[in-house]
Amino acid sequence: MESDQHFEQLKDIVKMYLPDDVSVDAIVVDSNFVKELNINSANLVDIVLDVEDAFGIRLENEDMDKMQTVQDALNIIAQKLQLKK
8 A cells, every 4th residue: 555655746846847748647657767757867857865764764876876767766766765763
């Protein structure tokens, strides 16, 4: 259940940065941020900053490099939240 909640939170963040030609419905766990959602690198940085604020975590450069898909982001968020406990 927690992962569903994280997905919805992440989806709310990502949808703010979607270009006009990409539907919110395109955001699924397998979506690639750049290739499928057409999110540019500047907006990807904004997404990372918003994720840090929303989840109260800190993402490092190597985390950003690994964040290719929505699932990658969810895995990193879960991992960082686990470390906080």
